[in-house]
Amino acid sequence: MELKQATILLVEDEPVLREIMSAWLERAVGRVLTAENGLEATKILAETNIDLIVSDVRMPVMNGIDLLNQLNQSPSTRPRLIFVSGFSDLSLREAYAMGAEAVLEKPIKREELLEIARNSLLTLDELWRLPGAAPETHLKTGFPSLATALRKKRIAFGRRGFCIKLPYVPREGPLQFAVKFRDEGIVLSGLGVVRWVASKEDVAGIEISRLDQPGRNWLIAHLKQSQPQAFIPSFPGVEHRLQSKVA
Numbered sequence: 701m702e703l704k705q706a707t708i709l710l711v712e713d714e715p716v717l718r719e720i721m722s723a724w725l726e727r728a729v730g731r732v733l734t735a736e737n738g739l740e741a742t743k744i745l746a747e748t749n750i751d752l753i754v755s756d757v758r759m760p761v762m763n764g765i766d767l768l769n770q771l772n773q774s775p776s777t778r779p780r781l782i783f784v785s786g787f788s789d790l791s792l793r794e795a796y797a798m799g800a801e802a803v804l805e806k807p808i809k810r811e812e813l814l815e816i817a818r819n820s821l822l823t824l825d826e827l828w829r830l831p832g833a834a835p836e837t838h839l840k841t842g843f844p845s846l847a848t849a850l851r852k853k854r855i856a857f858g859r860r861g862f863c864i865k866l867p868y869v870p871r872e873g874p875l876q877f878a879v880k881f882r883d884e885g886i887v888l889s890g891l892g893v894v895r896w897v898a899s900k901e902d903v904a905g906i907e908i909s910r911l912d913q914p915g916r917n918w919l920i921a922h923l924k925q926s927q928p929q930a931f932i933p934s935f936p937g938v939e940h941r942l943q944s945k946v947a
Contacts, residue, residue, distance in 0.1 A: 701751060701821040703814065707731040709748075711741045711755035711767065712784070717806075721754070721784075724810045729817075738762030742770060750779045752820055754813070757785040757803075765790060768798050772929055780820040784808055792896040796858070796905060796932035824860070824920050828911040832891045835874035839906075841866060842880035846922075849881070853935055857923060861892070861907040861932035869897050869904045877906065888915040895932060905932040 708729050712718040713736050725732045733748065735741040739762040741753065753771075755764040764783055771778040783795055786806040795803045801820045804813060819827055841864070843849035850856065855864045864879070871894065878889040890911040897904045911919065 703728045703818055703821065704730050706751040706817075706821055707733065707749060708817070709733045709735060709741060709744060709750045709753045709755075709779070711735045711738060711753060711759070711764065713737055713756060713759040721808075721813075724813065725754070725817075728814055736761075738764060738767030738770075741767055745771075745779075752817055753779050753781040754817070755781060755783060757783050757790055758787070765798075768800060772799060782813075782816055782820065793898065793905060793934055796861070796895060796907075797930045797934040799859070799929050799931055801860075801931055824923070825916070827860070828890065828908060828916050830910060832910050834876055834891065837870055837873065837875040839866075839870055839875050839877040839879075841878075842882060844881075845883035846881045855879070856933040856935065857919070857926070858928045858930035858933040859923065861895070861905065863903055863905045863933050863935065865901070865903050865935075867902065869899055869902055870894050872897055874909075875906070884918070886915055886918050888919060890915070901935075903935065905934070907932060 706729055708725055708731070710718060710722055710725065710732060712721060712734070718734055722732055722734055733744055735744055737759045741755070744750070755767055757764040768781055771781065780801050781799065783800045783803045784806060785803060792803055802816045804816070843854060853865065855862055874891065874893050877892055878887055880887045888911065890908060892906045892908045895905050895907050
């Protein structure tokens with residue numbers, strides 16, 4: 701879906717910022733609706749088909765975290781959500797595990813917001829075909845099989861990324877990666893961005909920005925079957941804290 705075909709809901713309690721961001725979006729988006737807080741947003745969501753939500757994290761009445769938690773409990777397909785935050789106790793690891801597409805820090809840049817919004821509306825096949833410059837940082841590893849890696853909690857896949865446990869962790873930023881699953885005869889190779897690092901656990905969360913064939917089709921098929929909620933997952937021991945850690 702293109703931005704000009706999309707309906708976006710902007711949830712922001714600061715009137716001036718809400719007006720500025722709404723004007724930004726209206727120049728590129730088919731339809732823009734606004735809400736002052738999460739509770740008002742839920743009323744709009746009940747009556748309108750929304751493709752993407754851009755939401756502040758800290759708000760009175762109902763904040764962005766509670767809004768996303770409520771969306772995750774819905775039996776229907778929920779819209780994508782981008783967090784905007786000036787200050788929050790919510791870490792990137794938690795936000796991506798909850799299913800947020802991105803976390804943008806205030807003051808935000810219009811082009812950055814629009815680029816993330818565009819990518820959020822693309823299908824996986826569309827997104828992972830996009831060209832990109834190859835960075836200098838490399839990640840190369842392998843596992844006996846996908847089942848073994850999942851069972852031993854060495855890797856976990858989200859809607860658009862994966863977390864992985866390694867003997868070492870790469871630094872945050874762009875990288876090339878190649879992850880081999882020997883029994884399946886598949887190598888997931890492509891480009892990504894390390895969004896968060898947990899050095900004490902030797903774990904990193906990586907967003908996939910490009911994925912080569914045949915690994916692209918293989919992973920898309922796996923995700924259609926597993927239907928993960930997380931954008932980039934975390935490992936057990938973290939998810940249970942997300943419901944109660946509300947700023």
